[in-house]
Amino acid sequence: MTFQKHPLLYILLPICIFAVIASFYRFMVAGDYVVEYEGACDPSTESCFVGCTDDECTEAYFYTKVQKSAGTVLSQCGPDVTDCESANVCLPGEADCSVTFCSADALAEDETCVTPGTLEEVLEEQGMEMEEGEGGIDEPVAETEL
């Protein structure tokens, strides 16, 4: 089995092995990627996105959009971001982190915004009730840094 006879195998096999190892290291070991999830939001003090807890959309919850480095979230919260306060905020000096509150610019199609002054009005308009504890993935937190 010479290189002349099987150039595809000789060139592509090492690249394949390299790609598998590098990909395994990046995603499985280093957690070198961004995760996006819904962070907790308090509609009485912040501008939040409104989500539904069921298909009929009778109950509402409020959230921000959080993007964080997976490695950081893993070290702060473990594999589950639910019930992890640090997951909802960007800590000082934290790289690759953003928390997006609801605004006209951030609003996508089929999404609704709620601000402290419009909470009751929006809920009434949509025919929704507030969920108990009404946070996003977590309970509402006191401070949120951008």
Next chain:
Amino acid sequence: MICPFFEEPLYFFYVAELPGILYYSHVPAIVIALLMGIFILKSDHKALINRLLFGLCISFSLWTLSTLILWTNIHSDVLLFTWSFLGPAAAFISVFSIYFTHVFLEKRDVSNVLKGVFIALLAPILILAPTAYTLSGFNLVNCDAFGFEGVMNTVYYPLLGFIAMIWVLALLVRGYHKAPRGSKSQVVIMGTGIELFLFSFFTTTFLGSYLTTSGFLPDSQIETYGYFGMIVFMVYISVLIVRFKAFHAGLLAAQALIIALVILIASQFTFVRSTSNLILTGITLLLTVLAGIFLIRSVNREIEQRKHIELLARDLERANKQQIILIHFITHQIKGFLTKSRNIFSMALDGDLGDVPATLKPMLEEGFKSDTKGVNTIQEILNAANIKSGKVTYTMSDIDLKKLIEEIAGDLRPAAEAKGLELAFSCDTQSLVVKGDRVQLLNAFKNLIDNSIKYTLKGSVTVSLAKDGDTVRFEIKDTGVGISKEDMAKLFTEGGHGANSTKVNVESTGFGLYIVKNIIEAHHGKVWAESEGEGKGSRFIVELPA
């Protein structure tokens, strides 16, 4: 990280809430492709075409298994690691399809330049698989990475799929035109199979990814329908194996097909819910297994018989070749002896050996005639053997057929008149030019006219020549012994004597009309005979392109 809104799968893959079609499309496709690939590789692991088909099946199985993991797993690291190889797997499917088609059509490996092109197409997607050009993040809410796919996943591999479809199509069109007549249907079967697979696979995966990313669809479930394309392709491959013995697979193909069918029916259990449907599916499965066992046994029997027949055919061919060599040897030797003896008779008759007593002269003449007939007979046998072994070459030139037939008729008229027959020739034009080998055509027409004279005991032989549109029609009609229906079937065959022919013409070799047919067909013409039966004369017609 785990997706908080999704439940952990049972036994790694099973999630009750997922649509049944997901398992029905994934599981059979993975198993069928894997089984087929392994069976074909096992049949002849040294054949490049088998290795390429195996590579194609493995790439597809890896892709499909990966997408099943993406549908069921909830760990972002596992999902992204798996997702990062969807692009390379799809790129390998594209390149293996092109490479496979090349080798299937050309029956040999591709050039090193083309291998370089394949490497150039695959290397970027492999090298960039672990980078942000492929994937940069993960959405824990939707449990997918559609919003984080880089240029390699959104543009490069769908484009490569499209290129593969066009490339394979172009190869197939060219291959179809170049393929010999007997192989064209193989090109059509393989081509239809691979194009259906590529089209359904790349179109649905591209649409699934594009429509989900752009928000038109909640998920990429549409792509699951594309996997049925692989099953269709495998069915086409099985047809090639069963009908044309492709990939040297034989019985393995039948086994693979039955196993695939069983898997396909068994997969229905993943979405069948009512008791009656469960019972019906169970019965169908049982019947399929039983029928499958019978089918495999009968295919096995047929394959054994076919092998036996092939062995016999090879032996027969070998014996035939040896026979031809023997005929050549014997006829050449005998022809040499007869020629020598004829020359001695000729010299004696010409007076070259001194005065010959008058009483001896008739004997010498008889000897000379007998030897001449012997040489001609041997020459006829040699001609037939040469035609059969394909040794005859034709030197084409413009020939005036009218002149040629007149010449032959002139030569044979004394023989006809000696039997008290009238030999007439008519032609309605000045000249009739055809393209052909003069020596061979002369041999063919002489044979036909000579035959009519030999088999006509009284009456006449009428030869006519005419132009009919783009063809020249030669016709010879006699009032001879005629041809029975039974003899008509043997007429132009090798050594095909009629039941009564040897009674009329004891010197018949049975090769004359066989030679005529071969010569006429080599000139893209046709020859046939007509007769109302024994004792009612016969008619031989030759049509040649003008």
